[in-house]
Amino acid sequence: MKLEIKNVTKKFKEKTAVNNFSMELQSGECVGLIGPNGAGKSTLIKVIADIIDPSMGEVLLGGKKISKMKREIGYLPQYPNFFQWMTAKETLTFMGQLSGIKKEELTRSIPEIMSKVGLSGEENSKVRTFSGGMKQRLGIAQALLHKPSLIVMDEPVSALDPIGRREVLNIIEEIKKETTILLSTHILSDAEEICERFVIIKNGEKIEDTTMTELLNRNSENKINVDLTVKNQEWIEIVKSLNFVKGVEVIGNKLKIEVENIELNKNLLLASALEHNVDLVRFEIDNDTLEEIFLKLVVEK
Amino acid sequence: MQLHYGWDEFKNVDFMSFLPIILPVIAIGFILVLIALIDLYRHRKTRKNILLWTLIIIFVNTLGPILYFVIGRKDSDRI
Amino acid sequence: MNNFTVLAKKEFVQMVREFKVIWLPLVFIFLGLTQPVVSYYLPSILKALGGGQGITIDPSMAAQKGGEVLASTLGSQFDQLGVMIIIVSMMGVVQSDKANGMLAFILTRPVTVGSYISGKVISNYLFVACSVVLGYLVSYLYVILLFTRVDFVDLLVALLFYLMWILFIVSFTTMISTIFNSQGIIALISIVFLLGCRIVVGLSPVLDNVNPASMSKHAMEVLILGTVNTDVIWSVISTIVLSALTILVTNIWISKKKFNNE
Numbered sequence: 001m002k003l004e005i006k007n008v009t010k011k012f013k014e015k016t017a018v019n020n021f022s023m024e025l026q027s028g029e030c031v032g033l034i035g036p037n038g039a040g041k042s043t044l045i046k047v048i049a050d051i052i053d054p055s056m057g058e059v060l061l062g063g064k065k066i067s068k069m070k071r072e073i074g075y076l077p078q079y080p081n082f083f084q085w086m087t088a089k090e091t092l093t094f095m096g097q098l099s100g101i102k103k104e105e106l107t108r109s110i111p112e113i114m115s116k117v118g119l120s121g122e123e124n125s126k127v128r129t130f131s132g133g134m135k136q137r138l139g140i141a142q143a144l145l146h147k148p149s150l151i152v153m154d155e156p157v158s159a160l161d162p163i164g165r166r167e168v169l170n171i172i173e174e175i176k177k178e179t180t181i182l183l184s185t186h187i188l189s190d191a192e193e194i195c196e197r198f199v200i201i202k203n204g205e206k207i208e209d210t211t212m213t214e215l216l217n218r219n220s221e222n223k224i225n226v227d228l229t230v231k232n233q234e235w236i237e238i239v240k241s242l243n244f245v246k247g248v249e250v251i252g253n254k255l256k257i258e259v260e261n262i263e264l265n266k267n268l269l270l271a272s273a274l275e276h277n278v279d280l281v282r283f284e285i286d287n288d289t290l291e292e293i294f295l296k297l298v299v300e301k
Numbered sequence: 302m303q304l305h306y307g308w309d310e311f312k313n314v315d316f317m318s319f320l321p322i323i324l325p326v327i328a329i330g331f332i333l334v335l336i337a338l339i340d341l342y343r344h345r346k347t348r349k350n351i352l353l354w355t356l357i358i359i360f361v362n363t364l365g366p367i368l369y370f371v372i373g374r375k376d377s378d379r380i
Numbered sequence: 381m382n383n384f385t386v387l388a389k390k391e392f393v394q395m396v397r398e399f400k401v402i403w404l405p406l407v408f409i410f411l412g413l414t415q416p417v418v419s420y421y422l423p424s425i426l427k428a429l430g431g432g433q434g435i436t437i438d439p440s441m442a443a444q445k446g447g448e449v450l451a452s453t454l455g456s457q458f459d460q461l462g463v464m465i466i467i468v469s470m471m472g473v474v475q476s477d478k479a480n481g482m483l484a485f486i487l488t489r490p491v492t493v494g495s496y497i498s499g500k501v502i503s504n505y506l507f508v509a510c511s512v513v514l515g516y517l518v519s520y521l522y523v524i525l526l527f528t529r530v531d532f533v534d535l536l537v538a539l540l541f542y543l544m545w546i547l548f549i550v551s552f553t554t555m556i557s558t559i560f561n562s563q564g565i566i567a568l569i570s571i572v573f574l575l576g577c578r579i580v581v582g583l584s585p586v587l588d589n590v591n592p593a594s595m596s597k598h599a600m601e602v603l604i605l606g607t608v609n610t611d612v613i614w615s616v617i618s619t620i621v622l623s624a625l626t627i628l629v630t631n632i633w634i635s636k637k638k639f640n641n642e
Contacts, residue, residue, distance in 0.1 A: 070490040081480045085397040097386040098489040
């Protein structure tokens with residue numbers, strides 16, 4: 001189902017958290033909502049999950065107002081918190097029944113979903129005893145339980161340690177095949193790993209909406225990094241004399257070579273290296289990492 | 302006028318007739334204390350001020366256990 | 381199962397897990413016991429202590445009627461400590477859901493605010509009412525054991541009146557618990573307001589007609605006099621209207637999503 005966010009603005013008493021934000025999500029897409037802390041990600045997510053009303057604008061799912069389509073949304077809050085006195089199974093039963101799932105169906109689907117998120121064996125443990133990662137997984141389980149067509153996740157991995165993070169990312173990777181996912185994060189590498197499309201938000205406004213490859217291409221410069229085992233002065237001189245090379249930067253065993261056109265020249269350069277029996281360690285196109293692009297976007301714009 | 306009353310004066314009251322009527326009152330107070338203490342003991346790892354609560358439960362008559370159930374049980378539900 | 385039953389069932393399970401299902405009835409039984417026992421033994425204790433030393437005992441004290449004692453169970457035990465304990469036991473009813481985000485979480489599901497609130501109010505009311513009834517019945521047993529019989533019809537009518545006052549206590553506390561975020565403030569406001577209501581009963585007949593606490597007074601009158609004051613109809617109406625109003629305010633408050641105070 002298509003999710004449309006139309007001109008959403010949310011004002012709190014003194015500040016505007018989300019300002020005239022619009023975007024569309026096609027069915028089956030996985031979109032990462034990225035922004036620094038305090039950019040308005042959580043507010044936007046809450047508007048989409050119908051926890052808070054926008055001051056202006058609207059959110060439509062499949063052409064209908066989001067408040068009428070709650071059955072189709074699975075929501076994972078930033079810090080999923082459940083009733084401490086319930087067991088994992090009771091929590092899922094409770095949330096499932098509230099979504100209108102029949103009891104017989106739940107007895108079948110709960111063990112299934114528990115094993116999917118890696119919580120089998122913990123059905124009868126109290127939520128009180130759960131670690132952060134386990135709660136996050138239980139949160140994912142409850143968001144998936146009613147088979148929603150859209151899953152909205154607020155910082156699904158930010159609060160987890162590296163192991164928990166990896167586990168949750170794998171689960172998301174898995175469920176990505178079946179549903180539309182919108183997740184927010186302030187850690188780029190997470191988004192980079194799961195999502196194809198990014199929406200960057202800053203001060204409540206959308207400043208970028210793009211795919212990863214596009215972003216990388218746009219920001220790449222015509223530079224090639226070459227690492228050598230030993231400094232080969234002879235070859236460096238040869239490289240410098242090549243007509244398409246515009247400049248060479250040498251830092252120890254590392255060379256940074258600027259060329260006229262990366263597409264045409266990179267293989268020529270490699271050929272030259274092979275021809276002169278240069279002992280190569282690394283040969284790569286110098287891209288800005290997403291981190292750097294992100295910093296540039298967020299700081300400059 | 303005599304201000305202090307010794308044990309002797311109480312002898313005038315027939316304790317045996319008291320007992321069956323007073324007993325339920327004491328019993329209920331006792332059950333409350335017991336349940337509160339059991340609960341406190343079971344959750345001793347997640348509770349704060351265990352000693353304080355134990356004293357309150359035992360020595361603040363009837364209200365102690367109630368106070369514990371209402372306020373003392375809560376802090377473990379927070380994150 | 382619809383959402384209301386799911387939510388109400390959750391409330392009951394929670395009460396069991398938190399031992400509330402044991403201690404609240406016990407407290408009311410305790411309160412119910414106290415009044416008849418104290419009334420019965422106070423004169424003889426005083427007499428024993430006083431001996432012949434000049435403390436005169438009002439002879440009427442020993443001759444209290446059963447109805448009067450049962451009335452003072454309602455008036456001086458349930459209406460004071462009892463009400464406070466109900467409030468304190470319920471102060472987190474919505475507040476704790478707000479505080480840990482469960483309210484917002486539950487409402488991301490296809491759950492109406494109405495079924496959420498009715499699940500809360502009805503389950504809590506049923507439970508508190510059962511506790512009160514238990515305490516009241518125990519008090520009644522002691523009264524017929526130690527004092528005179530109480531007419532059974534009077535007993536039921538008084539109970540019914542009293543339970544209406546309890547309904548207002550429950551719905552009012554739920555409303556305050558929805559509006560405010562600190563348990564201390566919730567308890568303070570509810571206790572001051574509800575006990576305040578109870579104290580002003582009897583000051584002016586007009587005020588009594590719109591005061592839900594006067595239901596308690598009517599209950600006591602039934603027990604003491606054995607007759608029903610015709611003014612009770614106004615109190616009944618105003619209690620129902622006011623309870624409905626508090627529930628409506630709670631509903632609007634949550635629907636407008638004011639609980640999300642970020």
